[in-house]
Amino acid sequence: MINNNDVIETLDELEAFLYAIETGGLGLANVEGVALATNNTDGRPFIAVLDDKQQLILGRWVSQDVYENGKDMVRHGTKKVH
Structure with missing residues (x-):
């Protein structure tokens, strides 16, 4: 489910x-x-x-920096206009 070679390294990538x-x-x-x-x-x-049953459907590794500093972005979403 998680690609070992595909790491999100920066907040921009997140x-x-x-x-x-x-x-x-x-x-x-x-x-x-x-x-x-x-x-x-x-x-x-x-x-x-x-998914709606809280089952993992996709995962991506993240750097420690993204894990520590990207929590608000994950909670509140991106600021980009759809």
Whole structure:
């Protein structure tokens, strides 16, 4: 579900990823939310795209900086006009 080579390194990349989700640009169905989380095995941070049953439908690794500083963007969405 998570591509190991696809890491969101900056807040700009996080914003672009969230915008793509918000506008349906990734072609995902049944998206109900996103969350920042950590992997239970190794503590590595990632962003989770969740469906209406809170099941992971897509995940992307994020840098520690994005995990620590991108929480408000994940909570409130991007500021881009759709």
